[in-house]
Amino acid sequence: MGVSYIPVARIGELNPGAMKEVDLGGRQVLVAFVEGKYYAFSRQCPHEEADLKEAGQLLNGTQIRCNNHSYCFDLKTGDCTLPKGGAPLTVLPAEERGEEVCIRLEW
Amino acid sequence: MSYDLLIRGGRVVDGSGLPSYVADVGVKDGKVTEIGKIKEGAVKTIDAGGLAVSPGFIDHHTHLDAQMLWDPYGTCEPQHGVTSVVMGNCGLSLAPVRQGIEDAIVKSFVRVEAIPRIALDQGVKWNWHSYGEYLDNFEGKVGINVGGLVGHIAVRHHAMGEEAVERKATGTEVQKMKGLVLDAMEGGALGMSTNRNDRHMREDGKPVSSRLADDDEFFALCDVLAERNAGVIETILGRNKVEHFEWYHELAKRTQRPILWQSLQHRWSEPNLWREQLAAVEPIFKAGYQAYGLSHTVPLVRHFTMKDCQIFDEFPTWKNLMFLPVEVRKQAFADADTRKKLQGELDNLRETNYHKRWDIPKIEKVFKPENQKYVGKTIAEMAAMRNQAPIDAFLDLALDENLETIFWNANNGGDWNAMGEILRSPYVLIGTSDAGAHVLFGADFGYGTILLGLWVRERQVMSLEQAIHKLTFHPASIFGLQGRGLLRPGYAADIAVFDPKTVNAEEPVWANDFPANSKRMVQQAIGMNYTIVNGTVINDHGRMTGELPGQVMRGPLYRQHKAAA
Numbered sequence: 133m134g135v136s137y138i139p140v141a142r143i144g145e146l147n148p149g150a151m152k153e154v155d156l157g158g159r160q161v162l163v164a165f166v167e168g169k170y171y172a173f174s175r176q177c178p179h180e181e182a183d184l185k186e187a188g189q190l191l192n193g194t195q196i197r198c199n200n201h202s203y204c205f206d207l208k209t210g211d212c213t214l215p216k217g218g219a220p221l222t223v224l225p226a227e228e229r230g231e232e233v234c235i236r237l238e239w
Numbered sequence: 240m241s242y243d244l245l246i247r248g249g250r251v252v253d254g255s256g257l258p259s260y261v262a263d264v265g266v267k268d269g270k271v272t273e274i275g276k277i278k279e280g281a282v283k284t285i286d287a288g289g290l291a292v293s294p295g296f297i298d299h300h301t302h303l304d305a306q307m308l309w310d311p312y313g314t315c316e317p318q319h320g321v322t323s324v325v326m327g328n329c330g331l332s333l334a335p336v337r338q339g340i341e342d343a344i345v346k347s348f349v350r351v352e353a354i355p356r357i358a359l360d361q362g363v364k365w366n367w368h369s370y371g372e373y374l375d376n377f378e379g380k381v382g383i384n385v386g387g388l389v390g391h392i393a394v395r396h397h398a399m400g401e402e403a404v405e406r407k408a409t410g411t412e413v414q415k416m417k418g419l420v421l422d423a424m425e426g427g428a429l430g431m432s433t434n435r436n437d438r439h440m441r442e443d444g445k446p447v448s449s450r451l452a453d454d455d456e457f458f459a460l461c462d463v464l465a466e467r468n469a470g471v472i473e474t475i476l477g478r479n480k481v482e483h484f485e486w487y488h489e490l491a492k493r494t495q496r497p498i499l500w501q502s503l504q505h506r507w508s509e510p511n512l513w514r515e516q517l518a519a520v521e522p523i524f525k526a527g528y529q530a531y532g533l534s535h536t537v538p539l540v541r542h543f544t545m546k547d548c549q550i551f552d553e554f555p556t557w558k559n560l561m562f563l564p565v566e567v568r569k570q571a572f573a574d575a576d577t578r579k580k581l582q583g584e585l586d587n588l589r590e591t592n593y594h595k596r597w598d599i600p601k602i603e604k605v606f607k608p609e610n611q612k613y614v615g616k617t618i619a620e621m622a623a624m625r626n627q628a629p630i631d632a633f634l635d636l637a638l639d640e641n642l643e644t645i646f647w648n649a650n651n652g653g654d655w656n657a658m659g660e661i662l663r664s665p666y667v668l669i670g671t672s673d674a675g676a677h678v679l680f681g682a683d684f685g686y687g688t689i690l691l692g693l694w695v696r697e698r699q700v701m702s703l704e705q706a707i708h709k710l711t712f713h714p715a716s717i718f719g720l721q722g723r724g725l726l727r728p729g730y731a732a733d734i735a736v737f738d739p740k741t742v743n744a745e746e747p748v749w750a751n752d753f754p755a756n757s758k759r760m761v762q763q764a765i766g767m768n769y770t771i772v773n774g775t776v777i778n779d780h781g782r783m784t785g786e787l788p789g790q791v792m793r794g795p796l797y798r799q800h801k802a803a804a
Contacts, residue, residue: 158565159547199442202350214444
C-alpha cells in the first residue's frame, strides 16, 4: 500500500475556466482550473462515453455539463447533478504541491 | 401458376410459434401465395436447403424518423432480417410540425436520442406539416416498410410553441392537441408515444415538452385512441417504480389499448427488479388489459484489461490503482495487503452498479499458451482450477500476462436464467433496438439476430419457433400491422432467409454514412442470407440490391378516414 503524487500541471499554467488533457496510467484525464482550485476528472462522460474534452462545458461553480445529453456533474464529488442519480463522473483528488498540481493516488 | 419468387426447400418458421416444417414458399405480386410442395417455376428461385425461412422481423422500437429520410433501408436493419420498422417512439416524432417549432423538435432528438445535429440539420427538409404528410415522404422511396407513432413532444410544441417546455397546458391547448393526435391517426400513425423520463432533456437543458404534461392532458390525448379503438400507447417513464404499474393499469383500463412500457432487463445491481416488474404487470393482464414491458436481447457487455478499464471506478482503491503508472500498478497488484484492501471494497455492502461478483466476469482472451485452459471460464471457475482465492487468481493471471489478458463482463443481461424467463414471458415485447439513435455510442440493429444466435442457439432459452414469433407476429399483432408477421398465403411476402447454425450479429463498427459525412456506428449480421420485402429481395448476403419495395404501414384510422372521404 502507498501513495503517489503525480504532477499534471504547473501552477499558473491554466487560466481560470481552462482545461488540460493528461494521460494517467493510460487513462485520459482532464484537469480544470475553476474558482481558484484545480480539479481532475475522467475525460469520458459516464452516461454515453462522450469525450468531455469536446463535449464538456464548465459552468458557474464547480459544475461541468456534457453537451451530448446535458448531463451535469459536480467536479468536487463527481455526483451527477442533472439528472440527479445519474452515474457519477470519475474524479481524482488534485493538490497544489509547491509549483505543481499533482493528483494524489492512494492505495 | 408461375411465381415471381420461389424459396425452395427451407424450413418454414411461420411466425405463429407452431412447429416449423420443410416446404417451398411461392410469392406472387408481393404476397405469399402458396406454401408446400411447389412444382411450378418462378422468375427467381432461392435454394433455401438447410436454411430457415421466416417472416421478416418487425423492429417496433426505432428512432429512424430522420434516418429513413436519407437512407431508404434504415441501414443496417435489412442486414439483420428486419423488413418493417416503427418510428416515433419515446415521445419523439418529426410531425406534426408548423413553422417555428422545427428547432424545438430537433433539440429534443439531438439530446434524448443522441443524433448528431449536423445530420438532422442537413438531412431533414421539413416539407410536411401533418403526420400523414410526413409519412407521404416515404411512399415509393423506401426499401423496408415504415410506420410510426405520433410523438407527444411534437404535438405539445405544435399546440403551445416554446411554452410547451415551461408550463401546464390550458384546456384549449389540450383540445388542440387532441385534434392533432386525431389528425395524425387519420394520417396513418400506428399510435402515440410519450416521454416522462426525468433524465430526458433538450439540447438547452430544458425538459422535453411531454414531461410538463400532467395525467389529465396525457389521458385526454390517449382518449382519442380509445374512442376510436385504434393504436398503441408507448411510454417511457424513467426508472420503474411500483406506482408506475398502477398508472399503466389505469391507462390500460381507461383506453383498452395496448400499453408499452420501458423497460425490463436483468441487472446484476438490482437482480430481482425484473421479477418484481413481471409480478407487478401480471395483474394488469389478468384483469384483461395489455401492458407489455419492452426488453432488450443485447447484454451490456464490456471487454476490459487491467491495463485500461473503468469498471472498477466505483471503488476508491481500485480506481486509484487504474490511474497509476503501469509499473507501479503492477507492483501494487502483487502486494498481499493491497489485494486484501481491494477485496474489502468488493465485500462492502454499499450499493454499486458493478455486481461485485467473481462468477460473472470471464476470461475472454489470453496471451500465453499455458493460460489457454482458462478461456471462457469465469474468474470464480479459474480460481477453483488454480486453488486460489478469486482476487488472487484474477490479479495473478493479469500480472502473468503483463495486464493484457482480456476479460468479459456484463452488468446487464448477463444472467442467462433470468434473461430466459424475461424473454419467454408473454408480458414482454422483445426489442428496444433504438435504431437510428445513440449513433455515436453503439448500434443494436442486431437485437433479432442476437436473439437467434445467443439466446436460441447458444443458450437455448427458447425454441426457434418461439423466438421468430416474438420477432414477427407478436409485434405485428400488438401494433395492428394487418397482413404482416406470418408466412401464410395472403400475407405480405416480407421474409428472412437465414442459417440457424450461424445467424448472429457482428460487433458494431464505425461508418461515415450520415449526412455531412458525420460518423456513426453500424452493425453487420452473420448468416442472414436474404431479406425480402413485399416479394422483392433487398438484401442478398449483406449486399443491398438497390430495390425499394417498402410500403408505408398506416394504421386503421387512415383506412377508415380514406374510405369515409
